[in-house]
Amino acid sequence: MRYLPLTPDDRAEMLAAIGAPDVDALFRDVPEAARAGDLFDLPLHAGELEVERELAGLAARNRSAGSGPFFCGAGAYRHHVPASVDHIIQRSEFLTSYTPYQPEIAQGTLQVLFEFQSQVAALTGLEVANASMYDGSTACAEAVMMAQRVTRREKAVLCGGLHPHYAATTRTIAHAEGMEIVRLPAAVDGEAALLHAIDGETACVVVQTPNVFGAVANVTRIAEAAHAAGALLIVVTTEAVSFGLLKSPGAMGADIAVAEGQSIGNALNFGGPYVGLFAAREKLVRQMPGRLCGETVDADGRRGFVLTLSTREQHIRREKATSNICTNSGLCALAFSIHLSLLGEAGLRQLAEANHFRARELKMALHAVPGVEILTPRYFNELAIRVPGDAAALVEAALADGVVAGVPFSRLDPAAGLGDVLLLAATETTTSDDIAALTRSLQRNLGR
Amino acid sequence: MSMNTVGRPTRPEASSSEDRATLTGGRGLLQDEPLIFELGGWRKTGVDLPVVDFDASDLGDLVRAEPIGLPGLSEPEAVRHYVRLSQKNHAIDLAIYPLGSCTMKHNPRLNEKMARLPGFADLHPLQPQSTVQGALELMHRLAHWLKTLTGMPAVALSPKAGAHGELCGLLAIRAAHEAAGHGERRCVLVPSSAHGTNPATAAFVGYSVQEIAQTTDGRVDLADLAAKLGPDVAAVMVTNPNTCGLFERDILEIARLTHEAGAYFYCDGANFNAIVGRVRPGDLGVDAMHINLHKTFSTPHGGGGPGAGPVVLSAALAPFAPAPWVVHGPDGLALQEEASGEAAQAFGRLCAFHGQMGMYVRAYAYMRSHGADGLRQVAEDAVLNANYIKARLSDLMTPAFPHGPCMHEALFDDRWLEGTGVTTLDFAKAMIDEGFHPMTMYFPLVVHGAMLIEPTETESKRELDRFCEALRALATAAQAGDSERFKQAPALAPLRRLDETLAARKPRLTWRPEPTAVAPTP
Numbered sequence: 001m002r003y004l005p006l007t008p009d010d011r012a013e014m015l016a017a018i019g020a021p022d023v024d025a026l027f028r029d030v031p032e033a034a035r036a037g038d039l040f041d042l043p044l045h046a047g048e049l050e051v052e053r054e055l056a057g058l059a060a061r062n063r064s065a066g067s068g069p070f071f072c073g074a075g076a077y078r079h080h081v082p083a084s085v086d087h088i089i090q091r092s093e094f095l096t097s098y099t100p101y102q103p104e105i106a107q108g109t110l111q112v113l114f115e116f117q118s119q120v121a122a123l124t125g126l127e128v129a130n131a132s133m134y135d136g137s138t139a140c141a142e143a144v145m146m147a148q149r150v151t152r153r154e155k156a157v158l159c160g161g162l163h164p165h166y167a168a169t170t171r172t173i174a175h176a177e178g179m180e181i182v183r184l185p186a187a188v189d190g191e192a193a194l195l196h197a198i199d200g201e202t203a204c205v206v207v208q209t210p211n212v213f214g215a216v217a218n219v220t221r222i223a224e225a226a227h228a229a230g231a232l233l234i235v236v237t238t239e240a241v242s243f244g245l246l247k248s249p250g251a252m253g254a255d256i257a258v259a260e261g262q263s264i265g266n267a268l269n270f271g272g273p274y275v276g277l278f279a280a281r282e283k284l285v286r287q288m289p290g291r292l293c294g295e296t297v298d299a300d301g302r303r304g305f306v307l308t309l310s311t312r313e314q315h316i317r318r319e320k321a322t323s324n325i326c327t328n329s330g331l332c333a334l335a336f337s338i339h340l341s342l343l344g345e346a347g348l349r350q351l352a353e354a355n356h357f358r359a360r361e362l363k364m365a366l367h368a369v370p371g372v373e374i375l376t377p378r379y380f381n382e383l384a385i386r387v388p389g390d391a392a393a394l395v396e397a398a399l400a401d402g403v404v405a406g407v408p409f410s411r412l413d414p415a416a417g418l419g420d421v422l423l424l425a426a427t428e429t430t431t432s433d434d435i436a437a438l439t440r441s442l443q444r445n446l447g448r
Numbered sequence: 449m450s451m452n453t454v455g456r457p458t459r460p461e462a463s464s465s466e467d468r469a470t471l472t473g474g475r476g477l478l479q480d481e482p483l484i485f486e487l488g489g490w491r492k493t494g495v496d497l498p499v500v501d502f503d504a505s506d507l508g509d510l511v512r513a514e515p516i517g518l519p520g521l522s523e524p525e526a527v528r529h530y531v532r533l534s535q536k537n538h539a540i541d542l543a544i545y546p547l548g549s550c551t552m553k554h555n556p557r558l559n560e561k562m563a564r565l566p567g568f569a570d571l572h573p574l575q576p577q578s579t580v581q582g583a584l585e586l587m588h589r590l591a592h593w594l595k596t597l598t599g600m601p602a603v604a605l606s607p608k609a610g611a612h613g614e615l616c617g618l619l620a621i622r623a624a625h626e627a628a629g630h631g632e633r634r635c636v637l638v639p640s641s642a643h644g645t646n647p648a649t650a651a652f653v654g655y656s657v658q659e660i661a662q663t664t665d666g667r668v669d670l671a672d673l674a675a676k677l678g679p680d681v682a683a684v685m686v687t688n689p690n691t692c693g694l695f696e697r698d699i700l701e702i703a704r705l706t707h708e709a710g711a712y713f714y715c716d717g718a719n720f721n722a723i724v725g726r727v728r729p730g731d732l733g734v735d736a737m738h739i740n741l742h743k744t745f746s747t748p749h750g751g752g753g754p755g756a757g758p759v760v761l762s763a764a765l766a767p768f769a770p771a772p773w774v775v776h777g778p779d780g781l782a783l784q785e786e787a788s789g790e791a792a793q794a795f796g797r798l799c800a801f802h803g804q805m806g807m808y809v810r811a812y813a814y815m816r817s818h819g820a821d822g823l824r825q826v827a828e829d830a831v832l833n834a835n836y837i838k839a840r841l842s843d844l845m846t847p848a849f850p851h852g853p854c855m856h857e858a859l860f861d862d863r864w865l866e867g868t869g870v871t872t873l874d875f876a877k878a879m880i881d882e883g884f885h886p887m888t889m890y891f892p893l894v895v896h897g898a899m900l901i902e903p904t905e906t907e908s909k910r911e912l913d914r915f916c917e918a919l920r921a922l923a924t925a926a927q928a929g930d931s932e933r934f935k936q937a938p939a940l941a942p943l944r945r946l947d948e949t950l951a952a953r954k955p956r957l958t959w960r961p962e963p964t965a966v967a968p969t970p
Contacts, residue, residue, distance in 0.1 A: 326644075
């Protein structure tokens with residue numbers, strides 16, 4: 001077995017040093033009834049070639065996003081990631097290190113986390129950010145729990161444009177804690193309903209922009225209404241590239257901003273691993289979940305970084321911790337941070353503009369398709385359209401033309417009654433040819 | 449696993465090592481590396497992007513007017529920055545990483561290669577299911593292996609890490625109690641030696657937590673458990689092998705008492721690597737157990753994640769598993785994504801999409817490489833290595849539980865340091881100067897000055913001997929009164945001891961421009 005260094009001679013020598021007759025003696029505390037005698041009914045060990053063959057065979061049965069016109073978004077986005085990003089994250093010292101509990105020999109990871117936190121704070125327009133969450137949806141749920149701790153209120157109002165998976169995740173966790181979750185009906189523009197739903201019992205208002213329908217909103221009025229009622233405003237973003245072009249959550253009055261960071265530095269990976277971004281106003285820092293990295297000095301007065309404010313965390317506070325999170329998304333945060341360092345201020349803006357440019361091209365092309373109604377007034381890189389008939393069937397039909405036409409809204413929320421709504425995203429990877437193939441397919445399948 | 453070092457903030461002595469100072473701050477191959485904010489340019493970029501004919505008329509006043517404040521680096525500068533930083537990290541690829549309960553084992557590179565195949569990495573979670581049959585098949589095979597290895601009938605794959613898996617298990621338990629009309633069960637029993645995530649998760653789910661006492665031989669106190677089990681108890685959470693590195697000998701009795709009291713038995717599977725292939729948790733009466741794929745099945749820890757924490761479930765809890773999961777449909781495999789139909793009792797969704805696919809590929813490649821025989825050998829070698837370390841150090845250091853074998857990790861206390869003036873922390877820091885990463889310190893909390901050493905099965909005898917020789921030399925030095933060596937340590941690491949008290953008292957969590965700096969104008 002190529003991964004096991006001990007030889008039979010080693011094992012015999014070691015057993016002798018221990019004073020055990022055989023390895024079974026080391027398992028003597030396992031009750032007799034619970035010892036598995038035989039090998040389990042699974043294949044025996046396999047060489048690299050054999051494993052590679054099996055997995056390559058499985059991979060070949062999937063259609064990768066890059067293999068043709070592709071318009072899926074809805075919380076995960078296909079972007080080009082520079083080759084150097086993946087190369088650096090495979091450095092042994094990043095890939096195979098643990099959580100940086102011994103700061104003297106983990107300054108690499110710690111400095112990266114400090115830089116990551118600084119980048120996330122800047123992007124979101126807020127003062128502090130943590131060292132990452134599992135993904136955007138769990139970050140959203142944690143933000144709602146944090147609002148409960150800050151306000152000591154039990155009600156969260158979720159806007160109708162919040163990604164249905166985020167709403168479901170938040171409901172699962174917040175409901176367990178006894179919170180009341182008010183989820184407004186799915187709507188491209190839900191501001192009026194949201195303003196109406198805020199009251200003196202509200203702990204937080206959760207607004208997504210760009211929302212699941214691709215709609216970009218100015219949430220300043222919602223922030224004012226939330227604050228007037230003593231509630232916090234949580235702004236959710238599932239497309240982190242949009243920060244490069246749009247007003248930041250902090251600038252619009254958000255108290256907490258959470259986002260899915262996958263778009264920057266990370267592959268689609270069929271849904272994970274991703275990286276949750278979590279930022280907040282400085283005065284809320286002691287109620288934040290997750291790890292925080294802070295600056296300090298060493299015994300010689302040299303600058304260094306450590307994990308800090310750990311008294312919020314489960315390994316110190318146990319049942320009184322702000323969250324149960326332990327492992328986070330360190331390596332995905334590293335990929336995010338490298339990609340963002342490569343982009344910089346100028347590159348991120350250019351990338352965001354390229355995305356919006358493609359979405360605008362997509363919008364104009366869809367506009368020309370008879371029967372298609374564009375539902376998203378102001379968009380970043382994603383649009384919701386209404387089609388005659390069932391959007392899921394249309395996606396299946398387009399597949400026969402070699403086009404992955406987007407995400408039918410019914411897949412995210414079958415109960416919403418929006419079976420004719422299709423979500424389409426365009427990014428810098430989308431070409432004019434892709435858009436032409438899409439519109440040809442839609443025209444054909446919509447029977448015009 | 450977490451280490452409790454930060455529970456005891458350290459404030460290093462302000463002694464100087466000026467004799468070692470260089471003129472530039474660099475040290476040999478180690479550069480003094482600034483932050484990207486100090487290195488980068490506001491107009492610089494390391495990515496060549498198409499220049500487009502940008503038209504903001506569809507966005508109006510939503511376009512950002514203020515600069516973000518992000519530095520940019522060219523590719524050579526970026527590569528150098530991160531490679532220089534990487535050199536300040538310890539890694540399992542450099543040497544043994546003996547963090548008890550963290551399971552730092554070799555990460556096979558084949559697994560990295562497989563996870564990067566475009567057929568896995570470049571798949572969108574919401575593309576049509578007919579285009580991802582291979583991915584669903586992989587999830588299905590992974591689930592089969594996990595169920596077979598644990599002897600459990602069901603598995604929920606989506607939890608994103610161990611603590612997320614605990615949440616999944618406890619939510620399933622809660623849903624099962626509520627479905628049976630036993631919503632009044634609001635208490636979870638947890639041994640005092642448990643990982644911090646256990647009580648934190650129970651509290652997160654809205655349960656109260658009560659501690660179970662430990663016997664003098666490091667196991668659950670059955671009498672105390674029996675006394676605390678009652679109609680208010682929803683679940684008992686036990687780690688097995690436990691955090692003292694010991695197998696719970698009375699595990700069958702723990703399960704029996706728990707079930708008799710109408711509660712569910714949650715097993716923290718963080719240490720499953722010690723028994724994989726030899727013991728099936730299903731045979732122990734477990735109702736739910738999370739499996740840290742990043743521990744037992746060697747997906748890389750990546751400096752703190754990502755992990756993956758699938759949860760195996762008993763027949764009683766299986767109906768409450770969260771969406772989504774893979775089912776056989778009329779057109780091949782399909783994802784059951786909504787809590788309806790046959791999933792009507794599911795407690796909901798734990799995250800967007802379907803969990804950590806990238807980790808599933810790596811873990812599956814690891815399992816297939818080892819096979820049924822190799823996985824059993826994994827557990828045996830992990831346990832053998834830990835017992836070897838215990839045997840080689842027990843004459844100088846004091847094992848917390850000297851009688852009988854340990855499982856995959858060897859636990860020492862600090863009695864042997866009494867009177868030397870050296871603490872567990874000092875000893876750990878001195879290990880750094882000798883080129884070793886310290887063991888887990890001050891955890892579990894039930895042992896004074898704990899030092900928990902987990903070698904894993906991927907260490908050779910030669911590396912174990914090198915490690916034991918270093919610890920023996922250090923122990924001898926401590927007992928000989930050479931306490932200065934320990935108090936000043938580490939002296940040879942990229943940095944000396946850091947002032948954690950300062951960091952916590954005046955938190956600086958993000959870079960701020962110096963007052964004199966010119967604001968960026970993109």
